[in-house]
Amino acid sequence: MTSPWSRRGFLATTGGTAFALGLTGTAPASAAPAAEASAAAEAPATAEDFAALRAKWRTLMLGEGFSPTAEPFKTKLATLGAQAADFRATMAPAPGSLWPTLGYADPAPDTDQESYGYSQRMNDSFSRLSTMAQAYCQPGTGLTGDAALKDAVIAGLDHLHAEVYSDSKARFGNWWNFQIGSPQALMDIAVLLHEHLSAERIAAYCRAVDAYVPDSAVANYTGTSTGANRVDLCRVLILRGVVGDSAAKIVTGRDALSPVFPYVTTGDGFYADGSFIQHTSIPYIGGYGAVLNDGLGRLFALLRGSAWQVDDPGSQLFLDTIEKAIAPFVHNGLMMDNVSSRGISRGLTASDPFRLPQDDHTRAHGVMASVLLLGQGASPEEEARWKAMVKGWLQRDYYGPALKNPKLSLVNTARLQAVFDDDTVKASPEPVEHRVFHNMDRATHRRRDWTASVSMASTRIAHYEFGNGEHARGYHTGAGWLSWWGADHGLEQYSDTYWPTVDPYRLPGTTVSRKPLPDGVGGNWGGPRPSTAWVGGTTDGEYGTAGQHLQGVTSTMYAKKSWFFLDDSVVCLGAGITSADGHTVETTVDNRNLGASGTSALSINGIRQPVEQGWTATRARTRWAHIAGHAGYVFPGGAEISALREERTGAWRDINTGGSPEPFTRRYLTLWQDHGTDPQDASYAYILMPGASELRTAARALDGDWLDVLANTPQQHGIHVASRGFTGINFWEPGTVGKVTASAPVSLQIRERRDGTATIGVADPSRTVTGLTLVWKRRVKSVTSKAPTVTGATTGSSLTLTFGDLSGSYGATHQVRVRLH
Template sequence: MIKRILLLSFMLMGFSPSVLWAQKQTFELIMGRVAEDNAVTKPKQVDAAAIKLFDKWQEDGSWSDINYKAIDITKWQPSTHLDRLRTIVNAYTDKDGSFYGNPQIFNKIQNALAFWYDQDPKSDNWWHNEIDVPQKLGELLISLRYGSQKLSKELEANLIERMKRGVAEKKTGANKTDIALHYFYRALLTQDKALLKLAVDQLLEPVALVDGAEGLQYDYSYMQHGPQLYISGYGAVYLTGIVKIGKYVANTPYAMSKEQVALFSKFYRDVYLKTFRSKYIDFNVEGRGISRKDILKKTSEKYRINNAKLIDPKNADDWENNRLRVDSAEAPSFKVTPYHQHFWKADYTLHIRPNYSFNVRIASNRTNRSESGNKENLYGRYLSDGATNIQVNGPEYFNIMPIWEWDKIPGTTSVDNKEDLLLDKFWGHLGDNAFAGGVSDQVYGATAYQLDYDNVLAKKAWFFFDDEIVCLGADIHSKDERNVTTTLNQTWLNGKVSSSVADIKTESPEQMNIAANGWLFHNGVAYVFPKPSQVNVSTATQTGSWYKINNSFGKAEVSGSVFKAWIDHGKQPEGADYAYIVLPGLKDAAALKKYNSPIEIVRNDKDVQAVFHKKLNLTQVVFYTAGTATVSGLEITVDKPSVLMVKSLKGAEKEVLVADPLQKETALKVSLKNAKNGVQKDLSITLPTGPYKGSTKSEKVSL
């Protein structure tokens, strides 16, 4: 490790900025932090890794097994040259390592950088040329400033000049942050104050709320590539850039403002980290990255959390609780409190309880559907149609994507194709439906989606409580010759599958006739059917390859046993429906024998989907048109389509919460009538406008 750089620890021990400035000038201070961030933590391991790279490292600094002419858009071979140099530079600059100051190694490092400059490899993917390469060059050059020998001034100047690729001012969101980061490195290397200010301004400019443009939204979701859900993926890149810059410039004139720290902290703690179950993230928030191997397992998140704690020490306890949970040092339930949020800008719902997570992704003509691009996520055409991520332990969906049946994404209603269908539009495109939204009080809520995609129409809704999520579908139509199905789940098989009919004993798909209030149970999750239902269940071995879904991976066959359950609505359904209640987090199927459902499904038709929870005395209703629904003695009338929730407070007092799923109305008239005493109250609720269209508004009333 670079021992001379102690400034970050001084800062943490409470030294004032004046003490820091007395020891270092601003540039040296910040560059020292960058160097420390990239320095060796385990010398023996780095030395061993460097030794392995010497074999094919030629005198001119190139590696014999790298094709420097490659132009691939993903897994671009030439970038491996810089990655290997990073390992060797770490070994060379580490004072505790065996290669520190080795002149022969330094000469080859210099040759390797000269070779790179002369060859100037380029990818057909702009990201490598304008983001990845300049960033890596900047980090290498900064690290080498702390070696015992210095690069020739001419070579260093040439490489710094070569870093001038990409224009941060023309980019948004994570792309802006990525390019501005190598501006930042270049400013440090050249001690250019104007460039340093520009770089920091560009880096921190995205730490602000935007209305529908790429970046951090007013609901604290994150979108990139148009209005497309990317809480992870590009959202994670955004966080990485902010965490780096925030740590580097702390206690300097360039430090983040209190307002910027607050925005960053809220997105990271209250949104991004809430999409985790243990160290596994919700597949809904990765965008096209869902097709990348190991992407859902975030083994290094703990390091970013530790750095975030330095930027936002006020919330140190919460950062540490998150780190323990995400690092699996504590149980997935550790310090998890009930939380529910519908993100009206991104068409996404988070529902979290200590013993499970149940999240939903939908789409509308205001948001882009899941994208395919760079030959990634080739089959994700139904990922935006009500995909439900149900996690109890965490790894339920980890690396299952190569063997998924892609028209049976958990939670979705779609046509049943003979073979998986490729996405035929790239980089995301707006949905066709206007009706998509949800109501939320941060603990409970309801989400609704009027599906209109791939020759299927349906009205789908989810009603979220503590122990139950009620899943309803109605008015399902299709003129397609293919069958239409609704998938309950498709996840790794883990243990036996039980049901109220019989245990599943065959791998082959089996159709089960489940009586009213019958159930299906697998891996801590139960599916209860309020009415008689025909449910198809499979525990078969499924086969595929990573190459099939992402052409940057190999074609080797992968397989595994999968639990898959779905309802078949047949060909060309006219007004079909479904209803099932999910109970996640149960210890075993025996718990179902004691379960007495508090759920009353009041209506599930083309106009209204309504559910009442008896224990919570909580009503949730989706109105697809103006109309009336009577729920547990309460007559509710609305004059426009809406998603509504009525909470019982003390005595006769009620709280009415509403949201506009079309995001076009300014007011909603709601009438509540108590059937017992005839008392009626008429409300005219002013709905949120501007960037808050579609968010929840509440009013209290006494009946």
């Protein structure tokens, strides 16, 4: 396919010549400005050094070690060529646009959102040129080495430089498009086409980057220059140095990475417990954390072995986050939605040629490839573990396999395919572990055949984030949302058009006032937070106890909620549910996405319920319920439970202004407990049994001795499961529950083991406890180990532990191990 316009005509029309760009008389790109001289002296470099880095980056962009005639690469390359051909055919340079549908002129827009749109369309224009450049360089695209395509890319760069992206043009709209998105694409293209660009053009493009991303952009670790954004800015600076032969820029970008590595105790970044925060109060491992992971992986690989290798000793802290922060939120090839914030609303777009929405599976695919890339710079032991981990994810993902994702980049596909095909790598299974991320109000519970995670909010962590028109109805995702997946079922639960079709007031596990909320309540980047601080929990690494003092979003509703995570179930308690909104308050036991035509059988107390859509019922004496192919639910002592089968229709544009307007319909089966209008001190108790059969669910309901609910009041929640040696208690207030007395509001867990030992875990979720006395009325022979915060311990007919100040431990678990009589 040939271009519908001539390069000469284009230059004549737009003035995009070397003279019009002001390129004549410009110093060669390899000549560093005087201001860079001192920094450049740190790493004297030759033209060959920069050329080697460009070759490395080219390989990182295009991939290696794959056959362009073998699948899935043959199809991916053909698709890339088809996209590039379409972009070239529709490219029509004109004042204010490079493509008719991507106008970037900024005629004093009425709203910030409009201005953001203009800058985004500029960024999209650069992205299209990058796609065209990759098609030119990659083999097997049908456009490999096509001179007309190369000329079109260069002409497009000239046009954007002349009109909107140069050192003489003012920035507008979203800062990200000018400082990260567009310069990254520009520098990538400059690497790919470097030999075809004059020194004058390269110098002009570098000046543009210098204007929008000066060294001062990374001078302070604050504002928009933290976490993933900082890594992106450093990538821009480093690539600007690689393109423009500037050692000083590479040094500046490399050294500016250092603040990313140390663990933080407030604000953006990684925490020692594995938490990752961006935008001050948003858990973001699946979003910005993934970007940071990918960015550092590529920069480490680029600079490794060069004069500018990243040798900061803190970089090992980042490598540690692979297993501490990333892996706990990846289950069988999907990245959990509760750490992806606005990303969960980015589904299908009208312009997507693949008709493939972004979802929890596709978000994980790039992360898995980044883990493998980072492994190349890790220890041999780490790399081996990570390869085995990634291979397990690849093998077990039956719903959205990474190697069948047409939107996954060719380079990432090649990296994952190599591990998948490597018979020397043995896939590792899902781990058995419980993790509390007390710095981002999340907990994950993982078993070989199921996984669960709870999402909470506090004075430190927002209920949700709304911005750029994204995530308009995510307001209750921090209200105790309990997501879970099975080994051979449920991987599609949140992937199959869940977010635009689900009732946002009935997310699984949440307690919510039905008070109507406007889309985007809290405003752009508002991150509405409750006033409650007691949110968190404790663990022994295998079982877990979590609790949330919940305050509703712009609501008078308050509740105390607890989750006790065991080997085959989660025990859920709630009490003190009080509201004065004038609306009903509900606790959603579960809300299963049955797909476009699913009819999973529902049994209540062993009686099969109707399967017709629109069916609803309330059962006053529900002891147990079972959804075929999903889970069992047991209600100790019985409860009045409502059930509903319904078809819900929605479009991605309903929750994201950039989404497709195409309507989708999905079937849902919902179980909930209605606490009534303006309840006072209402409560609930149920056991979730993921993957349980109907027979096993009924047996658990009949076993009255399996669970002892020690307390379910606004002051304390507690359970004891003798067969597991488990006691879990959340002391919202000091007091005595069962055999345990606590003098302060803490989360407590005790595990008694068959070898005659026990582990006691204590945490201070509210971060207010300056001293604690804990008494367990159980004969204890000796204390075998204790946390440094334990200032005293007495044993005998009972155990008394005295703790010092816990308030500065950020809600972490303090463990004590004892030997029993």
